[in-house]
Amino acid sequence: MPFVSQTSLQSDYTLFSSNCPIVIDNGGSNFRIGWAGETDPRIIFRNIVQRPRHKATGETVTIVGDHDPALMKYFDCTRSSPRSAFDSNVVYQFEIMEYILDYGFERMGADGSQVDHPVLITECVCNPVQSRSKMAELLFETYGVPSVAFGVDAAFSYKYNQQLGICDKDGLVVCPGFTTTHVIPFVDGEPVYKACCRTNIGGFHVSDYLKQLLSLKYPHHMSRITWEKVEDLKMEHCYIATDYASEARLFQKGGKEAEDKTRCWQLPWVPPPVEGLPSEEEIARKAAIKERQGQRLREMAEAKRSSRINELENELQGLEFLLQQLGNVEEKDIACFLAETGYVSKQEIESSRAKVMQSLRKAKGEPKGEQAETEEKVDPSAAEKYPLINISDNMLTPEQLKEKKKQLFLKTTSEGRQRAKQKRFEEELERERQNQQDEEKRLENPELYLEQLRAKHRELSEKVEQRKRHKTNGNHTNGNHNLSGGVGRGERLNAAQKERMRLLTTAAFDRGKGEDTFGARDEDWQLYKLMSKDNDEDEEGPDAYEAELARISSRLQDIDPNFVSKSELVPFQPVVEVPSFRPLSKEDFQIVFGVERFRCPEILFHPNLVGVDQVGVDEMAGVSIRRLPSRSQGLNERMTNSILLTGGSCLFPGIRERLEAGIRMIRPCGSPIRVVRASDPVLDAWRGAAVYAASLQFPGQTFSKTDYYEKGEDWLRRYTLRYTL
Structure with a gap:
């Protein structure tokens, strides 16, 4: 309870x-x-007592007894625990x-x-x-x-139950409390403290043991297994087994009887929503929502396009007005006028106007006219496009120097793109020319051409494989490791690696001649650039052979129906099925405890289960009886005839029968034994x-x-x- x-x-x-x-x-x-x-x-x-801090003010408050969970959300309890x-x-x-x-x-x-x-x-x-x-x-x-x-x-409880007629003037009181368990003998209504016995086991240890077992069994639910909940579970489900060994064997074998004694604690769980086929009304509703969203997006895009067109038109009008004013300015005042506007030359203003006009036509969706195509084909000279490149730096202002650097960067980038484009165009022409020559050779003698193509394919395949083996041997033979059966160091190194080794040897030899002056000249640092090139292939590079091999393999697949590429000869490997994600079910949020129900309270009779080397409750009663002075012949019989159980830990079902059976084992045969429980322990x-x-x-x-x-x-x-x- x-x-x-x-x-x-x-x-x-x-x-x-x-x-x-x-x-x-x-x-x-x-x-x-x-x-x-x-x-x-x-x-x-x-x-x-608990002393948490307020989360907002940081003020420490004192909370005595039970705390209200609704109130504790305002306090930080991570640094304070109940004391x-x-x-x-x-x-x-x-x-x-x-x-x-x-x-x-x-x-x-x-x-x-x-x-x-x-x-x-x-x-x-x-x-x-x-x-x-x-x-x-x-x-x-x-x-x-x-x-x-x-x-x-415990003495007050015994005297109270004596008045109720539950126990006699002579007897034993067994009090399993919160942290300790006491046995006190009563003679003529007064406790005999010299004969009492104590064991450091109580209800706290039972709850702590149950919390440990459940936390080890369900580590993913440790936040739910709180001390208060464990106390409730202990008082609601735990019991004392009459025979611990037979009860443990019963749960070990399983069966219906063990299943009936198993209890389940269901944690809060919300089932996932069942996804069924949507109805026609649901489909129509989602389609209407999607249409409204699309319409809203189109309206937003149209508003953004209109705003962009207005900005470009205003910018174009400003540039045309600037050109009109520039035409009315005298020759000697042009430099001052341009300095105020932020432009360098008239050509730059016209170039900006052309770009704005092109962006405006693109925003309006107008096709390119003949004039626009002509303007694109006509490439202005570098002097007109980049007017500041050929001007000395001492003749330019700081702003013009920044613009000059920008123009140099743009010119270099543009020339690099043109060269890359030209190179791709030439490579495409070369491939077309080579394919045309191959087709002419095939038409002249198909059998000879096919044989030469197969031989070239085998040669390239061997080169690629040999290159891969050399690279693998180089990676696996590092430091001072020497693998027997491998090729020599000189055979593994390619031309680039040999060049790096030569440079390193030369640098080390020059350094050992006398004073180390490496780095004093700018030419010395070129050595780092040469050694930092991580090209482990020959001058032709790895892509040349592999690209040619891929081209020949594609050609063989087109003209030779019996050709099978090496990639298709890979042996079949079974596909390992990755386990699919299993949604959490109701059983995943259940805490089941069966053997824990009687295993935890068993420490009252066997404290050694939790590492306490002391006697249990039944042996404590025998110790207290033996410590009593032998005043009369039937004192021991009167003691065992009135044994009172009191204290919170005596509420476990079966504790009275278990204590009576344990005391009967240590008393002479035929001794009267009566164990009763207090009216309210x-x-x-x-x-x-x-x-x-x-x-x-x-x-x-x-x-x-x-x-x-x-x-x-x-x-x-x-x-x-x-x-x-």
Whole structure:
């Protein structure tokens, strides 16, 4: 069952007299506080404190108990984690304990600085006197409590169930708590602390073990496996196996019985949409949407085209007006006029006007006229097109120098494009001429031509393969490695590589003659350019042979029906099918736990499963019985005849039967054994303390602030509460 906190602010604090005690069950997991004589505590919350920072302001806030997920989205919790005031079951962080007490008293309606009621607070068995002294100091000096009493929670639960008739005056109380498990024997209604037993295993370790197992089993769902959710899963699905070994074998074999005991936690999952064939209405709707989008795009393109035409027309009118003004300017004032306009010469203005006119015709979609074609064919001279190239630099302004560099770059680029175009044209003519010659040879003697073509194909194939082998040997023989059976170093190197080796040798030889003056002259740096050429092929290059081989292979495929290229002779390789993407299904968002249901609570009986070298709950009962003084003949029988289970971790199904079976194994045959569970294992400790604090003899069991200041810590060491009033 999930934990539900009760933190509503109480408004009746002033209605209780100052003699009415406040009862506090200070557990390792939950903090419970209420009034003596009532049946249930007023305030219940988790005994933790967290101090996150606000994401906007960076201010640190203190959150006690459970936090609201809706509120925590405004705080950064990555650098802070929940902290407890307990080390195992002993309070040692009293700064955190002060935050918890402040919150508890404030929820009860008391002023945090003054609490004028006696306080009964629970503690662990054999609590160290230092912890008890610090707790008394905190209650007396911080809150002004008039008197304090300390009692053991398991003892209060046993006395409460004794009043209900569930257990006897002599018996054992087994209390598996949050971090520890205690066994306390009761003789004549009073606990015998010298015979009690403790094991450092509790509900915290069960939850932590379950969280580890689920995280290892489902690492991709670790963010969903939170501590709070694991606590709920533990209390809802875990159980104690009567025989752990047989239960484990049952799940190992599988079968219907194991399947029935398996539980499944379904995580939130949204099924993917089912894609079916669209209807005619859907197709028509999508077509209408597409048509509207196309119309909108056409309108945008038309608006952009109109804007472009307007800009070009305005620019053309400006250039024509500039040329008209330039015609009215005298010869001596032309340079000044052009300097103001940003143009260098009249020819540049006319060239810009021609380009604008061409762009305008293209934007309007008009075909090129004869005048335009004539203008394209007429190539102005370099002097008119690039007027600043032949002018000395000292005669130009800085702006004109930049323009000169730009014109030099444009001229070089244009000439390079023309040369590349001419080269491609010549190569095309050469291929056509060669194909024509080959066709004439084939018509003269088809058989001889076919034989020569096959021989040339074999020769080129051998050259290409040999080149590939040399390159492979060169790559695999690096450094000082020497592969036996390979060709020599001189045979592997081609002409370019040999030239690089010669240059390196020459440079090294010259450097060793005397003073190193390499780099003093500009000619020395040409050596780096020659050595940096990474051309591992002969002068003809790799493309010459391969291009010729490809041409001959294509020619053979056209005229020889029996010719098969080498690429087609590659042996068949089976195609490896790549697994297609599988969409996530409902089963991918399920966390299934079967053996974890009883494996995690088993650590209460076998702590060695989590590396704790201590005894289990059943052996603890035997240890406590053996530690009892032998007062009477039937004391041990009375002890085992009234064994009370209390504490939050005794809520697992099957724990009573398992504990009874374990104690029966260590007791003599025929011994009476009766194991009972408390009426409410979680709240009975507080209810027993509330009944005890409401009795008339309770003030005699407390010690006041005056006693604390007069007697000090030594009196707290000897302080023991009597549970039988």
